[in-house]
Amino acid sequence: GKFTYKPEVNAKSKEIGGSRSQKELVYNPRGQAARAKAAAKVEAKHRQECTFKPKVNNHLGRGSGGAATTTRRPGSYADGLDEKEAWRQRERAEAEVKELEQC
Secondary structure (H helix, E strand, O other), X not given: OOOOOOOOOOHHHHHHHOOOOHHHHHHOHHHHHHHHHHHHHHHHHHHHHOOOOOOOOOOOXXXXXXXXXXXXXXXXXXXXXXXXXXXHHHHHHHHHHHHHHHO
């Protein structure tokens, strides 16, 4: 082979890595699955709590470019959406930590 160097792995590292392959350790499919499951759980909770779906008149509020034009004001509805998204990200991160602790 081209590379002859073989690193020495101490006992603790062998214990942590167990019998998993290098590919499993690098790509961590169990961790990815746990994160995906946690994200899905948070998303489902969000969908259950946030049932409001506004009906929007597409022909109103359009400028000459055809796209809807809006002006953001402090304390506006859009600011509330930003806060809700931040909350969702915190919830997702907390759920992810709990899932990873179980692995």
